Amino acid sequence: MADSQPDAPKSLYAAREPIFPKKVYGPFRNLKWVIMAVTLGIYYLTPWIRWDRGPNLPDQAVLVDLANRRFFFFWIEIWPHEFYFVAGLLVMAGLGLFLFTSALGRVWCGYACPQTVWTDLFILVERWIEGDRNARLRLHRQKKWDFRKFRLRMIKWITWLLIAMATGGAWVFYFADAPTLLVDLFTLNAHMVAYSTVAILTGTTFLFGGFAREQICIYACPWPRIQAAMMDEDTLVVGYREWRGEPRKHSEATKAGEPQGDCIDCMACVNVCPVGIDIRDGQQLECITCALCIDACDDIMAKIGKPRGLIDYMALTDEVSERAGKDPKPILKHILRPRTIMYTALWSLVGFGLLFALFIRADIEMTVAPVRNPTYVTLADGTIRNTYEVRLLNKHGEERPFHITVAGDLTIRLELEGVPYSTVIVPADTTFNQRVYLQAPANSAPALAESTDVRLWVEDTTNGERAYKDTVFNGRGN
Amino acid sequence: MAKQPKKQLPDDPDTTGHEWDGIQEFNNPLPRWWLWTLYATIVWAVIYSIAYPAWPGISSATAGVMGWSTRANVANDIAAAEAANADINARLAEVELTEISADPELSGYATSAGAAVFKTWCAQCHGSGAAGAKGYPNLLDNDWLWGGDIEAIHATVKHGIRNEEDGDARYSEMPAFGEMLEKEELSAVTNYVISLSGTPQDPAQVEAGQTVFMDNCASCHGDEGLGDRDQGAPNLADAIWLYGGDYDTVLQTVTYSRYGVMPPWSTRLTEAEIRAVSSYVHQLGGGE
Numbered sequence: 001m002a003d004s005q006p007d008a009p010k011s012l013y014a015a016r017e018p019i020f021p022k023k024v025y026g027p028f029r030n031l032k033w034v035i036m037a038v039t040l041g042i043y044y045l046t047p048w049i050r051w052d053r054g055p056n057l058p059d060q061a062v063l064v065d066l067a068n069r070r071f072f073f074f075w076i077e078i079w080p081h082e083f084y085f086v087a088g089l090l091v092m093a094g095l096g097l098f099l100f101t102s103a104l105g106r107v108w109c110g111y112a113c114p115q116t117v118w119t120d121l122f123i124l125v126e127r128w129i130e131g132d133r134n135a136r137l138r139l140h141r142q143k144k145w146d147f148r149k150f151r152l153r154m155i156k157w158i159t160w161l162l163i164a165m166a167t168g169g170a171w172v173f174y175f176a177d178a179p180t181l182l183v184d185l186f187t188l189n190a191h192m193v194a195y196s197t198v199a200i201l202t203g204t205t206f207l208f209g210g211f212a213r214e215q216i217c218i219y220a221c222p223w224p225r226i227q228a229a230m231m232d233e234d235t236l237v238v239g240y241r242e243w244r245g246e247p248r249k250h251s252e253a254t255k256a257g258e259p260q261g262d263c264i265d266c267m268a269c270v271n272v273c274p275v276g277i278d279i280r281d282g283q284q285l286e287c288i289t290c291a292l293c294i295d296a297c298d299d300i301m302a303k304i305g306k307p308r309g310l311i312d313y314m315a316l317t318d319e320v321s322e323r324a325g326k327d328p329k330p331i332l333k334h335i336l337r338p339r340t341i342m343y344t345a346l347w348s349l350v351g352f353g354l355l356f357a358l359f360i361r362a363d364i365e366m367t368v369a370p371v372r373n374p375t376y377v378t379l380a381d382g383t384i385r386n387t388y389e390v391r392l393l394n395k396h397g398e399e400r401p402f403h404i405t406v407a408g409d410l411t412i413r414l415e416l417e418g419v420p421y422s423t424v425i426v427p428a429d430t431t432f433n434q435r436v437y438l439q440a441p442a443n444s445a446p447a448l449a450e451s452t453d454v455r456l457w458v459e460d461t462t463n464g465e466r467a468y469k470d471t472v473f474n475g476r477g478n
Numbered sequence: 479m480a481k482q483p484k485k486q487l488p489d490d491p492d493t494t495g496h497e498w499d500g501i502q503e504f505n506n507p508l509p510r511w512w513l514w515t516l517y518a519t520i521v522w523a524v525i526y527s528i529a530y531p532a533w534p535g536i537s538s539a540t541a542g543v544m545g546w547s548t549r550a551n552v553a554n555d556i557a558a559a560e561a562a563n564a565d566i567n568a569r570l571a572e573v574e575l576t577e578i579s580a581d582p583e584l585s586g587y588a589t590s591a592g593a594a595v596f597k598t599w600c601a602q603c604h605g606s607g608a609a610g611a612k613g614y615p616n617l618l619d620n621d622w623l624w625g626g627d628i629e630a631i632h633a634t635v636k637h638g639i640r641n642e643e644d645g646d647a648r649y650s651e652m653p654a655f656g657e658m659l660e661k662e663e664l665s666a667v668t669n670y671v672i673s674l675s676g677t678p679q680d681p682a683q684v685e686a687g688q689t690v691f692m693d694n695c696a697s698c699h700g701d702e703g704l705g706d707r708d709q710g711a712p713n714l715a716d717a718i719w720l721y722g723g724d725y726d727t728v729l730q731t732v733t734y735s736r737y738g739v740m741p742p743w744s745t746r747l748t749e750a751e752i753r754a755v756s757s758y759v760h761q762l763g764g765g766e
Contacts, residue, residue, distance in 0.1 A: 371607070373605075373606060373607030373609065374605075374607055374609035374618070377609070377616065377618040377619050377763065378619060378717055378718060379619050379620050379621070379717070379718075379764075380619065380620050380621040380713065380716035380717060380718055381716065381717060382716075382717035385618075385619075385763065387618075387763060417761060417763065418579070418761060435763075437763060442717065
């Protein structure tokens with residue numbers, strides 16, 4: 001009993017074990033380079049795409065205009081009251097993530113997550129400057145900060161900082177005209193918010209990509225924990241064919257004379273792992289399924305003349321059936337199952353809903369707020385007047401004449417405050433407030449009734465586009 | 479294995495010595511971070527109470543060395559808002575009244591500022607929606623006692639009606655006919671006045687009332703009862719009644735007269751504010 005007592009309470013804090021991933025070649029590594037180039041390219045270049053929207057609107061293809069409360073995406077312009085499009089896209093992103101996770105495991109984490117992509121980029125820079133795994137290990141273990149270590153570290157950190165600044169810089173370009181802001185940033189004329197945003201994103205990119213790395217995935221990110229609920233025994237994950245590899249070289253079993261499996265315990269899979277695990281221990285929380293261990297192991301297998309795939313993408317059911325000597329299920333059968341089909345259906349449903357909403361959405365809109373204080377006004381000749389605060393939305397890049405009419409009761413006439421005709425010119429891309437009067441002659445049906453349903457129509461007289469709103473006309477009620 | 483007497487196990491910490499029914503109280507030390515946070519808050523409290531108003535005295539609190547004051551902040555905000563509006567207020571006070579509505583920037587500002595002035599100073603009598611009340615005119619309709627163009631409204635707001643503070647206040651006085659006319663004459667003229675706006679009354683009374691009206695009322699209200707804005711005499715032939723159009727109310731008006739008063743606003747509001755609220759009232763729907 002006494003021996004089992006620990007001498008000191010176990011610390012709740014575990015210091016980070018530094019990881020020095022080794023360079024690796026292979027199809028998955030190449031795929032990751034391509035995805036890195038594409039995603040980073042999209043991120044850095046998108047704000048610079050121009051899109052002509054006419055003289056009154058910004059010519060940036062993708063722009064979140066917070067000051068004017070507009071979101072521009074190529075030919076689409078989202079107003080604040082259409083925020084459901086953004087909410088819908090987020091729902092689609094969520095469902096898409098569910099779909100990919102249930103089919104391919106943590107494929108998002110391994111290939112496309114910004115944390116992975118930037119960490120990969122930072123490791124690439126690290127390798128260029130400080131050398132591959134062994135050189136970096138030596139440099140790390142060298143206690144003395146001589147000139148060489150200082151120089152290498154400084155060059156690495158400054159390069160990281162420059163990448164981090166470009167990252168933060170690119171972010172702010174999404175919120176203002178990119179060329180103007182770039183000049184402003186360098187001439188110190190930009191807004192404080194721009195500088196502080198760049199500073200914060202520079203700091204987080206530098207820290208997360210350079211130093212925190214897999215710690216973010218393991219401790220800070222909630223997604224790995226949630227993903228466990230998305231995965232099942234048919235999900236394709238990176239796994240080790242234990243039945244084929246074991247007993248590995250150097251193990252107790254082989255020393256005792258058992259025939260050796262395919263694994264020669266070369267540690268290639270461990271050395272390339274960016275999260276510092278041994279995939280041969282089975283599925284682990286840390287694994288982001290980046291598949292680099294597959295490339296590393298395949299390389300070794302080719303060299304020792306064994307078939308590839310000792311470490312491979314596989315489902316848990318495959319491991320079981322292969323162990324029993326049966327063929328694994330084809331990949332398509334793993335992917336096509338009720339769960340993934342349901343996620344696809346839901347994803348498509350939201351997608352089609354959003355597309356439908358996008359196509360039926362009008363460039364002309366109107367909101368009508370009846371004035372209730374008072375509900376009606378009696379004019380000198382006994383006419384009953386109702387007042388409505390009408391907001392006219394012109395989502396075009398040029399000013400347009402909006403003609404307002406009323407339908408519902410023939411005796412009700414319409415007048416606009418301050419405008420002799422019932423047409424107003426609404427400036428480009430604005431909401432225009434216009435007070436509208438509806439008047440029913442004394443003793444007409446709507447004047448005597450408690451309330452009468454009416455419909456206000458607004459029409460762009462140039463192209464016939466129109467919209468309506470239903471409201472009520474309050475009478476004297478006697 | 480020889481058992482060594484353990485002095486103190488890490489998970490067998492000190493107790494305070496208190497014991498109730500075998501239940502002991504641990505004497506665990508506070509976590510370091512917790513303790514340092516406590517000390518930091520104490521230091522912070524001392525610094526804060528020196529820097530900001532904190533310690534209560536007999537009649538006021540210590541002012542704090544930072545000179546921070548919510549009252550001063552509000553005063554500064556108000557001063558800043560007034561400074562920001564100084565130019566447009568100066569323009570509003572100088573421009574021709576009739577030109578305000580033609581200038582979108584000026585009329586937009588005047589309407590918004592006027593709405594605020596109205597809700598502060600006018601809503602008590604005229605209502606927050608400007609619909610008025612008995613004795614307080616509805617400003618939304620197109621019936622005006624003293625005129626409904628921007629200049630007439632401006633003069634009314636500036637000088638008021640029947641007040642003693644402003645020599646230029648609009649003034650007129652309806653006699654109390656109860657002292658001059660017989661009871662039957664009062665009843666007849668009341669019937670006649672009500673009939674003017676189209677409500678059928680006893681024809682005999684109406685005919686008798688017309689004679690009384692022509693002799694006593696037409697000099698101000700006109701032969702057809704259409705009123706006279708120069709004297710603030712209401713139009714009696716329209717659908718709008720300031721005090722009410724039923725027999726009792728009209729009889730009361732004729733017998734005892736009415737004397738509606740409005741204060742002059744030039745003593746309390748700036749010229750720009752008066753013009754702003756005049757523009758606001760003018761665009762409520764009845765402006766001429």
